[in-house]
Amino acid sequence: MNARRVSVVVPTCDRPKSLRRALESIRALDGPDLAFEILVADNGKCNETRKVADQFGAVYLTVARKGPSEARNAAGSAATGDYIAFLDDDDVFLDGHIRPHLQLFEQTPSLDLVIGQVVSCDEQYVRFGDPWLTEFPRTAPDLLRRMLSGYFPQVGSLLARARVRDDVGGFDPRLTGGEDLDWLLRIAARGNVGFAQVPCVMFTHRA
Numbered sequence: 001m002n003a004r005r006v007s008v009v010v011p012t013c014d015r016p017k018s019l020r021r022a023l024e025s026i027r028a029l030d031g032p033d034l035a036f037e038i039l040v041a042d043n044g045k046c047n048e049t050r051k052v053a054d055q056f057g058a059v060y061l062t063v064a065r066k067g068p069s070e071a072r073n074a075a076g077s078a079a080t081g082d083y084i085a086f087l088d089d090d091d092v093f094l095d096g097h098i099r100p101h102l103q104l105f106e107q108t109p110s111l112d113l114v115i116g117q118v119v120s121c122d123e124q125y126v127r128f129g130d131p132w133l134t135e136f137p138r139t140a141p142d143l144l145r146r147m148l149s150g151y152f153p154q155v156g157s158l159l160a161r162a163r164v165r166d167d168v169g170g171f172d173p174r175l176t177g178g179e180d181l182d183w184l185l186r187i188a189a190r191g192n193v194g195f196a197q198v199p200c201v202m203f204t205h206r207a
Contacts, residue, residue, distance in 0.1 A: 004102055005034040006159070007081030011063075011071030012089035014044035021125075023056040025093040034098065037081050041071035069171035069179045076165055084162055087181075088154045090204045092125065093156070097200035101159035103195045112164045112192040113184075116157040116200030123175060123204060131199040140191035155180040155191050156201035160187070 006007070008026050009158060012019045019040070038058035042049050043066055048149055051059040062148075063074045078110040083102070087093060117131040133151065137143040166188045171179045187193065 003033055004083065005010035005035045005037065005081040006083045006085055006086055006098060007039060007074040007162070008085045009039050009041065009069075009072050009079065009086050010058070010089060011041045011043060011068050011075070012049060013042070013071075014046040014049070015089050016046055016048035018090040020047060020052050020055075020122055022087050023052065023058060023090050025085065027056055028095070029093060029098055035081075037079065037181050039078055041075040041076035042069070043071045046176045050194060065173070067173060067176075067179075069173040069175065071172070073170040074172055079162065079165075082162055084165060085159050087201070088156060088204075090123075092121075092202040093127040094119065094199050094201060096198040097157075098159060100196040100198050101133060101194075101200075104196060105159075105161070109144075110192050111161070111194045112158045112167075112190055113158055113187050114194040114195045114196055115153045116159075116198055117201045118154040118157050118201055118203045121188075121202045123206060124204060125204070127202065133195070134197075136195035140188060140193070143188050143193060144185065145183065147188060151179055153184055154201060154203050156203060157183070157185075 040058045041061045041063050048062050054151050063071045120129045121127045139144050169174040171183050
């Protein structure tokens with residue numbers, strides 16, 4: 001079996017303990033059918049961050065300009081995989097991530113992006129609530145309306161073809177918040193977004 005190559009972009013800023021857990025969750029998905037390239041984009045000053053990245057065989061990138069857009073763009077530009085995923089340093093991939101997305105890509109080659117479900121958790125990784133999204137808009141206009149009316153797909157639940165990086169550009173560094181929603185809206189406007197109804201990521205809610 002030929003392994004599909006997936007690049008995972010992980011922005012981080014002085015949280016080596018949670019970064020370790022995030023990288024562990026990526027490596028837990030390793031298998032003969034998947035080859036993960038992990039790219040840790042460091043926005044902080046903690047010396048421990050590079051050590052953690054090295055322990056998990058990640059590509060380590062120092063990003064001097066602050067902000068999640070700058071970090072994600074630096075790692076995204078360096079990614080060499082056919083697909084690109086994202087994971088914030090305080091979130092965790094679940095066992096059901098990536099493979100269902102790849103199946104949808106194989107079934108529908110026109111798809112740019114596949115979004116999965118999110119499980120909410122607190123800072124101790126205790127889950128609460130049901131996985132969301134439970135249903136998915138059937139048309140691009142419906143998806144755009146839903147996103148502009150409050151549905152905010154969590155970036156850790158998605159998998160994108162690498163071509164999207166070149167077609168729609170990166171994350172807007174001028175934005176101080178919502179930069180991932182802005183990026184997803186640009187992709188959704190193209191009308192080629194799929195949905196994998198499986199919990200993919202634990203998303204940390206902070207006080």
